[in-house]
Amino acid sequence: MSVVARRNERAADSLRELAELFALSGGDAHRVRAYENAARAVEAHPALEGFDTRALDAIASVGSRVARQLRSWRATREPTDA
Numbered sequence: 689m690s691v692v693a694r695r696n697e698r699a700a701d702s703l704r705e706l707a708e709l710f711a712l713s714g715g716d717a718h719r720v721r722a723y724e725n726a727a728r729a730v731e732a733h734p735a736l737e738g739f740d741t742r743a744l745d746a747i748a749s750v751g752s753r754v755a756r757q758l759r760s761w762r763a764t765r766e767p768t769d770a
Contacts, residue, residue: 700731702761703754725749730758 689697707723710716729749744755 696731696733699758699761700727703727703730703757706757722749722751723754726751726754 703723704727707720707727710723711720726747726749729747733747744750744758750758
C-alpha cells in the first residue's frame with residue numbers, strides 16, 4: 689500500500705469514527721451520512737496527496753466542514769470538534 693493510500697485510509701477511518709460518535713450521541717442523521725460518504729470518497733480517491741482546498745474540492749462528497757476536519761487531522765492527526 690502506498691503512502692498516499694495509507695494516509696487516505698487513516699483519514700477515512702477518522703471520518704468514520706466521527707460519524708459513529710455523532711450517531712451515538714444522537715447527532716443529526718444528515719451529518720452522520722455526510723461523514724460516512726466523505727470517508728468512502730477520501731479512501732477511494734487515488735490521487736489525494738494533500739489536503740489543500742483544491743484537492744478536497746475535487747472530491748464531490750467532501751463539503752467545507754469535512755474539509756476543515758481533514759485539514760485539521762492532517763495538521764495535528766487529531767480531528768477538531770466541528
